[in-house]
Amino acid sequence: MTGSDPEDCCRGAYAASQKDEFTQATVWDACRSGIRDAIESQLSDSQSSAVIIDGLPTVGKTRHATDIAFKLDAPVAILTHRYETRDEHLHLASEHQKTVAEIPTLDRDCPTRQGEHGSEWAERINDYRSRGASPTYLHYYLQDALPCMRDGDCPYIERWDAVESADVVVGGPAHAALDRVVDDRVVIFDEDPGTAYRTEFDANQLTSAISSFLRESDSLPIDNYLGLLAVATNESMADIQDTIRDELTDTESISQPTAAVNNEDGHAEAPTAILAHLEFGGSIVDDMGPDYYDWDDSLREQAELDYVELEDGAQVVYDRTESRVFIRRPPNLDGARAVVGLDGTPVEELWCGRLGIDDIESWRILCDDCRARYLCDVIGYTFVQTTSHVKPYSSGEYVNRRADFGVIEAVANQHETKPGIITTKSAAERLFEEPPNEPFIHTERVTRRVADVKHYGALRSSNDFVGMDVGIVIGSPHPGDRPIQITAALEGYTAVRDEEGKGTDLDYGIPERPFLRHYREHKIAQAVLRFGRTTAATVYIHTGVLPEWLAEMVTAGPDAVEIAERSEGQRAVIRALLDGGPGTASEISNREGVSIGEKQTRDWLKRLRSEGYVCRDESQPYTWSPNGLDDAPHTADVRLPELN
Known part of the structure; x- marks a missing residue:
């Protein structure tokens, strides 16, 4: 929905023009009408394409999908990965009069899988599932032996009756493979189905x-x-x-x-x-x-x-x-009355392949300019990019503990709060679980100043950082060449790394780099917008790769940030002052653990004094004393920009 007039640049701008204001409410109205129009266009014309609603993670897609589902004359299936999101849909459904049913799963509905009949049976069921046997098949094939089927049908089987008759059903993307879930229903995928099939x-x-x-x-x-x-x-x-x-x-x-x-x-x-x-x-x-x-x-x-x-x-x-x-095995959605996907960072090629459909349209709720207006002016986000380096952290091999810890401590100091952290799983383990391989680096100094740590892979539809006003995204995800090549091959592309391109210039020979963007830039954007969401937040982005639309919103970039990693000698001086208290440069240089000489010790003390963490008296020789040194970033001197 584009045009030459400002109000026609996107659905959000059009909704705002109807009320002469650009607010969160008008953007949410645009999202709601987008979902409704996408469904109605397919209900009125069976030849219409499936639609992806391209809406930022902050525009209320989940709530709107539920509201619309209960206002349609057609039955609906809402499919999403996380049980927490399914529960949210079910909770919202309680506000409506139509019948709703959660599609049964082994995890929630089968006593045998839940371990009520012993761990041996639970493990046996898990093993069968991992080898491709469906839950329904297992219950009937093992009917005579399965403990949960001895006194009548298992709750997993019984609860399918409610699914057959419900106006709205809520389940996972894997349920789309079942005709009885999708046939004659409007099917709404709340987030990309990923590798469900x-x-x-x-x-x-x-x-x-x-x-x-x-x-x-x-x-x-x-x-x-x-x-x-x-x-x-x-x-x-x-x-x-x-x-x-x-x-x-x-x-x-x-x-x-x-x-x-x-x-x-x-x-x-x-x-x-x-x-x-x-x-x-x-x-x-x-x-x-x-x-x-x-x-x-x-x-x-x-x-x-x-x-x-x-x-x-x-x-x-x-x-x-x-x-x-x-x-x-993509699902067969031929029997569905309409198909709508909800995604904050969609890639059309992936949606088509994963759903097994030939064509799909992407409807953007907000154009790039309106995204900036909404996130920065309406919600109140401030984005600070602290490095120009890609920092590929998926393997954990390139994690820079000194710089990363320095940024975390500096952010905690500047905002006088405990920030949330998002990074890769391997980087989280390396930073916060593995013992440092350098002396005088103290993980506990950092962890006590952090609210929570999540990794990219655990973020799908997550609300764990909603309302948190300070967050840090550290390092970029990249699964390696092979997963990108395999993903591309499934969609009809040959992805081969250009050996000349590295970092921000990394390329696999595919125009606009859709698969690299999916795995890297899009995951970073999703992570950044996990903080705050509906309230103002300041997010520090400690990687050099961002989607172009998000990079345009950065208030302060790497040029405004200074990160000087502390050497082993400087860290030893900090530890000596904290453990032993005030002293002259000569005394401090002779303390246990300090391996540098008096002159270098004096130089480091002067530097710490310039940072405001050490003071000295006027005696000769000077006596140096800690001055807020407990709070000093101990692995790096980090200077962050002052934010209004």
């Missing part, structure tokens, strides 16, 4: 699952994984290949879930992996047109991956370097 086999799991299945299948002419490889790569064995294809596509002769339950190494998707092996090396894409590059060959030769889409809709990527297989 994906199964991964590493080399050992792949070999075991395929060999286990083949050993139990008397009608097949091979009985192990090596035999499959021999057949699949030998053109003279085309007859055997056809025999395997015919047998594995005959659903009456092979029960996939049964194989997963009966065989210790079995998996429900083993037949899919077998079929895919027969097709690897064949044509991948045949409809891209003569002007498109040869994705088949470039994918194999440059990325060392292979791809096939099987007749049943399964999409399979094979990692040739590590013998791993990734299987994705």
Whole structure:
């Protein structure tokens, strides 16, 4: 919804023009009307495309989706990852009169899975699930033995009756794979479904699952994984290949879930992996047109991956370097009356592939200018970027404890509060759990000044930092080249790292870098906006990569921040003053743990005095004393900009 007039630049501006004010309420109105219009456009025209509502994490998408769901004449399914978000939808539903049901899950509804019948049974159920057996299948296949089915149906089974008849159902994205959840309903995905429809086999799991299945299948002419490889790569064995294809596509002769339950190494998707092996090396894409590059060959030769889409809709990527297989089964949404996704940082290519649809439209609630106006002027965000370095922290290898601790302590000092921290999981472990590998670095000095630490992977739809007025985002996430390449391959792209491009110039040869942005810049933006949300917040961003629209909102950048890491000698002087109290430079240099000489000790004392953490008397020689040194950032001297 764009145009030349200011009020036509986005839905938020248009909503504001109707009331002559740009407020949180008008932006929320724009989000609500966007969701409603996206649904109604599809209800009135079956040929209309599915829609993603591109709305920042602060515009109330969850509440609006629930309100609209109960005002529609059509039944609705709301699907979201986190149980906390499902509970929020269910709580909001209590304000309405229509019937609502939570789609049952093993975690919440099966006593056996919850451990009420012993840990052995709980672990057994978990094992079956990890091997691809569905919860409903397990309950009926194991009916005579399963403890929760002995005195009638398990609550998991019983609660499906309410789902069938409810006006609104709330569940997870995996439930979209069930026709009884999505058929004849408006389906709302609250956040990107992610890997909900994906199964991964590493080399050992792949070999075991395929060999286990083949050993139990008397009608097949091979009985192990090596035999499959021999057949699949030998053109003279085309007859055997056809025999395997015919047998594995005959659903009456092979029960996939049964194989997963009966065989210790079995998996429900083993037949899919077998079929895919027969097709690897064949044509991948045949409809891209003569002007498109040869994705088949470039994918194999440059990325060392292979791809096939099987007749049943399964999409399979094979990692040739590590013998791993990734299987994705997008849901069949043909029976849905409308499909709407809610996402703060959407990538259309990912939404289409993950939902198994050919086309999707992205409707932005706020254009870039209005995003800045909303976040900075209406909500009251202040963004400070403290470094120009990318700081790739996913592995934890490049974590800089001295600079990071210095920034945390400096922020806590400047705002006289305990900030929240968001970083990668590996960086959180390295910073706050592993003992420092340098002397005189004290983790507890930092942790006692932090409100909470979360990692990027735990943030999906999280409200843990709502209302927190100071936060720090440390380091950038990057899963590595292979996950990006595999994600791209599933969507029809060959991603190969440009060896010349690093850091902010990192590139995989795909225009506009959609998959890198998804894994890196978008996750950073989602993290930044976890703080405050509906109230003012100051967020320090300790990485050099941001989405362009967010970078434009930075109040103070790296040029306004000074970070001087403290050497081991300076840290030793700080510790000597704190432990031993005042002293001359000579006395302090001779204290335990101080390995630098008197002159260098005096230089460090002067520097600490310039920072305001040490004072001296006028005697000769000077006596140096701590002056607020307990609060000094002990690993780095950090100068932050003064904010109005």
